[in-house]
Amino acid sequence: MEWNQQTLEFLSNCFLHTLCPSPEPRRLAEALLLEASHSPNYGLAVLHLVTEPSVDKQIRQAAVINFKNHLRCRWAPSEETTPIPDSEKIQTQFSEALAIIDNHDFPRSWPALLPELVSSLHKASQASDYASINGILGTANSIFKKFRYQFKTNDLWLDLKYCLDNFSAPLLEIFLKTAALIDSSSSSANSSPLGPLFESQRLCCRSFYSLNFQELPQFFEDHMKEWMTEFRKYLISD
Incomplete structure (x- = not known):
């Protein structure tokens, strides 16, 4: 996942809709984020969003929570998840x-x-x-x-x-x-x-x-x- 304006808007909209009280847009946003999480550099793209001062604070907080869950899933994978390869670059x-x-x-x-x-x-x-x-x-x-x-x-x-x-x-x-x-x-x-x-x-x-x-x-x-x-x-x- 390349970090650019399109990615910023996509992730911002998804995280915004995860805060929606209506179940349908919230579930759609969660499904889109789950699909995106399998893309290379997804975690780094979310981090870019977290540190972007122009993004609403609520969206950034939702992104932090998403990243924590993404990190925990990859850092200590279960049988159903694919662990991140053990390499110095990824660890860094x-x-x-x-x-x-x-x-x-x-x-x-x-x-x-x-x-x-x-x-x-x-x-x-x-x-x-x-x-x-x-x-x-x-x-x-x-x-x-x-x-x-x-x-x-x-x-x-x-x-x-x-x-x-x-x-x-x-x-x-x-x-x-x-x-x-x-x-x-x-x-x-x-x-x-x-x-x-x-x-x-x-x-x-x-x-x-x-x-x-x-x-x-x-x-x-x-x-x-x-x-x-x-x-x-x-x-x-x-």
Whole structure:
């Protein structure tokens, strides 16, 4: 689906009619959106609509909800849905997409997002699936970036506390697990590719930086030794 004026008008009309109290136009709009959702780049087109300031706020809110459902369907597919192929480009697009939603909708209107990411990270970690792990960490990194650039406000502090409460421990857990895998792979004659492991560590470090940007949280102060031991190792490694 190409983003142009025709697409803007089509999606705007569809989302407008999904808000219609009459069932017939609402069902027709929902059917058109369902059909369109199978088109390439549908999700990105909806995101363009969400960020288009000229579009009515109610339409943009309907688009956000539609995108969340579209994302959830593709991110954690059921047997009836077709999963999105596992590729770095697609993971990057969806990480950026979630970051856009973050500015409008997270965490107050989407409180389940971070727990879902933590649950997915735990499952991927158990399977040592670093394609999924890095996709999840990339998503978290995109969400947490705002803590580097926004001024301190009560709302920002509440969002930061929510992220710290949910993600600090899982972040340290995957960081230490990956560090151990790197150590064992480096000393093994038949070492597995280290690229995905170091990419995981890079993403962990970026989230570490974002979550510690405003001030040093208690959790990270309590676990400073674990973090700094690994940081020192990487700094002095050849």
